[in-house]
Amino acid sequence: MVKELPHNKKDLHHEHQHLIPNDNRIKRLDELKQGQHGKIVSFHDHNGSKHADEPHRELKRHLMSMGFVKGADIKLVDVAPLGDPLKIKVKGYDIALRKEEAEDIVVELSED
Amino acid sequence: METLRIGLAGNPNVGKSTLFNELTGMHQHVGNWPGKTVEKSEGTHRLEKNGKVYELDIVDLPGNYNLSAKTIEEKVSIDFIVDESSDLIINVIDASNFERNMFLTVQLMELDANLVIALNMNKFARKKEYEIDSKKLSELLGVPVVEIEATDNVGINNLIDEVINLADNPINSSEKLVYGYELKDHLQEIAVEIEKDSELMDVPARWTAIKLLENDEVITGKVQNSKNAADILQAAKDVKKHLRDIFDENSEEVLANARYGFIDGLVKEAVDKPAVEKPDMTDKIDKIVTNRILGIPIFLGIMFLAFQLTFAVSSPIQDLITSFFDILGSWITVSLGHSWLTSFLVDGIIGGVGGVLVFLPVIFILFFVLSVLEDSGYLARAAFVMDRVMHKLVGLHGKSFIPMVLGFGCCVPGIMATCTLDNEKDRLTTMLIVPFMSCSARLPVYALFTAAFFTAYQGEVIFSLYLLGIIVAILVALIFKRTVFKGLSTPFVMELPSYKLPSLKGVLIHTWERGVVFLKKAGTIILALSVVVWVLSSLPVGVSYGAKASLTGQIGTFISPIFAPLGFGQWQPSIALLFGVLAKEVIVSTFSSLFSVAQTGSGMAVAMQGIFTPLSAYSFMVFVLLYMPCFATFATMKNETNGWKWPIISVCVTLVVAYLVSLVIYQGGMLLGLG
Numbered sequence: 169m170v171k172e173l174p175h176n177k178k179d180l181h182h183e184h185q186h187l188i189p190n191d192n193r194i195k196r197l198d199e200l201k202q203g204q205h206g207k208i209v210s211f212h213d214h215n216g217s218k219h220a221d222e223p224h225r226e227l228k229r230h231l232m233s234m235g236f237v238k239g240a241d242i243k244l245v246d247v248a249p250l251g252d253p254l255k256i257k258v259k260g261y262d263i264a265l266r267k268e269e270a271e272d273i274v275v276e277l278s279e280d
Numbered sequence: 281m282e283t284l285r286i287g288l289a290g291n292p293n294v295g296k297s298t299l300f301n302e303l304t305g306m307h308q309h310v311g312n313w314p315g316k317t318v319e320k321s322e323g324t325h326r327l328e329k330n331g332k333v334y335e336l337d338i339v340d341l342p343g344n345y346n347l348s349a350k351t352i353e354e355k356v357s358i359d360f361i362v363d364e365s366s367d368l369i370i371n372v373i374d375a376s377n378f379e380r381n382m383f384l385t386v387q388l389m390e391l392d393a394n395l396v397i398a399l400n401m402n403k404f405a406r407k408k409e410y411e412i413d414s415k416k417l418s419e420l421l422g423v424p425v426v427e428i429e430a431t432d433n434v435g436i437n438n439l440i441d442e443v444i445n446l447a448d449n450p451i452n453s454s455e456k457l458v459y460g461y462e463l464k465d466h467l468q469e470i471a472v473e474i475e476k477d478s479e480l481m482d483v484p485a486r487w488t489a490i491k492l493l494e495n496d497e498v499i500t501g502k503v504q505n506s507k508n509a510a511d512i513l514q515a516a517k518d519v520k521k522h523l524r525d526i527f528d529e530n531s532e533e534v535l536a537n538a539r540y541g542f543i544d545g546l547v548k549e550a551v552d553k554p555a556v557e558k559p560d561m562t563d564k565i566d567k568i569v570t571n572r573i574l575g576i577p578i579f580l581g582i583m584f585l586a587f588q589l590t591f592a593v594s595s596p597i598q599d600l601i602t603s604f605f606d607i608l609g610s611w612i613t614v615s616l617g618h619s620w621l622t623s624f625l626v627d628g629i630i631g632g633v634g635g636v637l638v639f640l641p642v643i644f645i646l647f648f649v650l651s652v653l654e655d656s657g658y659l660a661r662a663a664f665v666m667d668r669v670m671h672k673l674v675g676l677h678g679k680s681f682i683p684m685v686l687g688f689g690c691c692v693p694g695i696m697a698t699c700t701l702d703n704e705k706d707r708l709t710t711m712l713i714v715p716f717m718s719c720s721a722r723l724p725v726y727a728l729f730t731a732a733f734f735t736a737y738q739g740e741v742i743f744s745l746y747l748l749g750i751i752v753a754i755l756v757a758l759i760f761k762r763t764v765f766k767g768l769s770t771p772f773v774m775e776l777p778s779y780k781l782p783s784l785k786g787v788l789i790h791t792w793e794r795g796v797v798f799l800k801k802a803g804t805i806i807l808a809l810s811v812v813v814w815v816l817s818s819l820p821v822g823v824s825y826g827a828k829a830s831l832t833g834q835i836g837t838f839i840s841p842i843f844a845p846l847g848f849g850q851w852q853p854s855i856a857l858l859f860g861v862l863a864k865e866v867i868v869s870t871f872s873s874l875f876s877v878a879q880t881g882s883g884m885a886v887a888m889q890g891i892f893t894p895l896s897a898y899s900f901m902v903f904v905l906l907y908m909p910c911f912a913t914f915a916t917m918k919n920e921t922n923g924w925k926w927p928i929i930s931v932c933v934t935l936v937v938a939y940l941v942s943l944v945i946y947q948g949g950m951l952l953g954l955g
Contacts, residue, residue: 226350227773228532229346229348229350229494229532230345230346230773231773232532232533232536233345233346233348233383233536234345234380234773234775235379235380235383235540237533237536237537237540238529238533238537240540245563245566246566246567246570247572248570248575248664248665248667248668249570249571249572249573249575249576249665250576250665250668250669251668252667252668252671253664253667253668253678253772253774255566255570255664255776257557259377259379259380260376260377260378260379260380260408260553260557261376261377261380261775261776261777261778262562262566262775262776262777263773263774263775263776264660264663264664264667264772264773264774264775264776265772265773266667266671266772269772269773
């Protein structure tokens with residue numbers, strides 16, 4: 169009844185571990201152009217850096233509860249008139265996210 | 281008669297409140313959760329079934345996306361669900377947002393709640409070409425599912441039938457919740473250790489295990505105090521390491537994936553959705569409303585409309601109320617003659633009560649407007665458009681803009697509008713700076729002083745005061761964000777819900793509730809304080825009301841030296857400021873009665889010029905701009921924050937800021953030779 173989804177994610181991670189700057193299908197969420205969409209590949213954990221603090225972990229938890237999980241389809245619908253925040257579509261609904269928070273999300277652009 | 285205690289749980293914007301209103305109608309009241317600033321709506325619904333009378337005691341829990349016990353709203357919900365005295369939970373789900381809504385549902389199932397799902401907004405779902413097989417869903421979840429359309433009052437009776445069933449035959453909703461990703465066995469490993477300590481078993485062991493894997497601070501702390509702490513925490517640690525080794529992700533991510541994995545399974549079997557999401561009405565409207573060019577003009581237009589509606593419409597009604605009380609006051613004076621009793625009735629009671637009632641039109645209309653904006657979904661777009669300004673400039677949320685705009689009319693609705701802010705720290709910071717927005721009650725003061733001292737530049741001077749208020753507000757907000765509220769910025773992650781036509785019934789009920797709350801609570805405080813002021817102004821016996829010889833006058837005279845460095849250390853300004861605490865409009869009338877001149881006409885200007893210079897006049901206006909919120913604002917803050925702490929802090933902050941800024945202006949001006 170409830171199927172087990174493939175759970176060996178190690179392959180996926182290795183593929184993106186050294187984010188190749190000139191692999192132009194891998195982008196940060198805030199780098200997407202209007203209307204582009206893709207699948208979430210990873211979150212920057214900021215391990216060890218000054219960003220690896222409670223608010224950032226909180227943000228990640230909050231985003232996960234809102235549907236931002238690896239493999240989820242995500243689309244940049246629009247940008248606010250003043251340039252920030254971004255309007256994102258995930259799991260079928262719209263959400264506003266600031267650029268500085270969108271930077272943490274890495275997306276693999278879908279072909280189309 | 282059987283009483284059932286029921287909680288309504290669900291994401292924000294799913295129609296929970298609409299359902300609540302349908303179920304409870306006028307039998308509801310709004311308050312706060314004990315000791316917290318979160319609003320609590322509670323109501324009752326009576327029915328008879330199978331010859332038995334039931335009273336459903338329904339609590340509208342705060343909207344949650346998650347049950348991680350991090351925010352007050354989540355804690356309140358978890359506490360209710362876990363509480364022995366609660367009988368069941370109705371989980372309201374927005375069918376058009378199925379997947380994300382289910383994330384909360386699975387967490388309710390983790391808690392083993394006695395659960396029924398109310399599948400709402402099926403109309404929207406169908407427009408998006410979603411089809412949900414509720415029978416299949418119910419089978420898969422092991423939880424009853426009832427289709428409703430809260431706004432149309434459809435399916436409510438079915439829901440109530442199911443509720444009665446559940447009350448008589450409670451279920452264990454966690455039975456069919458099976459997580460893949462190897463979690464089932466791992467959770468069991470931890471649960472086994474937890475079960476050894478009966479004190480931890482007030483909640484399902486598996487739930488505690490899940491929380492440990494989620495690094496939940498509250499639960500981890502609870503476990504640390506357990507007698508089996510070492511074994512439990514070691515088991516959890518081992519599992520976390522194992523998960524990391526297999527999945528190369530931390531346990532929190534594994535859990536989130538597991539939940540969505542379960543949900544994906546549900547979707548595959550019970551939900552039919554189109555291959556590509558179609559753009560719906562909401563997307564089309566947003567193309568215009570959040571448009572790069574039109575977005576801000578539309579926003580300003582709607583703000584202007586909201587402001588006008590709130591103040592322009594309520595103003596004539598307020599005048600009517602004021603006139604009514606004037607007439608009443610005159611009638612009493614004529615009937616009873618001049619006496620202590622007359623003064624008590626007219627100056628004390630009518631003054632006090634009138635001072636409260638005069639706000640009612642503003643509040644009712646404000647809440648009507650705010651409810652329409654919020655329920656329709658526009659409020660989120662307003663915050664979306666203005667967020668950059670609020671965030672970069674003031675460190676606040678886009679939603680803080682509206683309370684501040686309203687504050688230009690009156691602080692009371694401005695403070696009440698902060699209820700739309702989800703984050704408590706943002707809410708408090710906004711509340712603290714709204715009083716710096718120059719409210720309309722201060723205008724008579726500006727008009728008087730600029731006419732007397734800045735006749736050629738009235739407009740410019742008044743504008744400078746408004747601007748100064750905004751600048752001070754921004755600075756104070758920045759200071760607070762760096763000190764008291766430091767490091768507590770929550771991420772700006774705000775859902776943009778679909779546009780909906782607000783339910784008129786819901787809006788009216790909500791508006792009425794708010795108005796009544798204001799009347800009862802703020803009203804009591806304002807009345808009490810007004811009576812105190814009356815007493816101080818009428819003693820010693822035989823003194824002319826509010827004159828220099830009265831207690832108020834004596835207090836004013838006593839404190840007047842404090843204002844000397846600000847340029848207005850005389851007794852008249854001091855007394856005027858004291859009365860201004862009651863309401864800012866009173867400042868002008870106080871001056872006129874103290875000088876015994878009419879408020880209009882040149883007599884006033886001459887009298888003012890005897891006490892003030894242009895520089896000290898400006899410094900005085902600045903003080904009036906910034907000092908102490910009026911009684912009504914004070915009372916409203918007490919209501920909204922559910923305590924005296926923050927209103928008192930607001931009083932202190934505004935007094936200090938007012939004093940410092942006036943001081944700088946006066947002394948600076950003297951140094952520059954402007955005095």
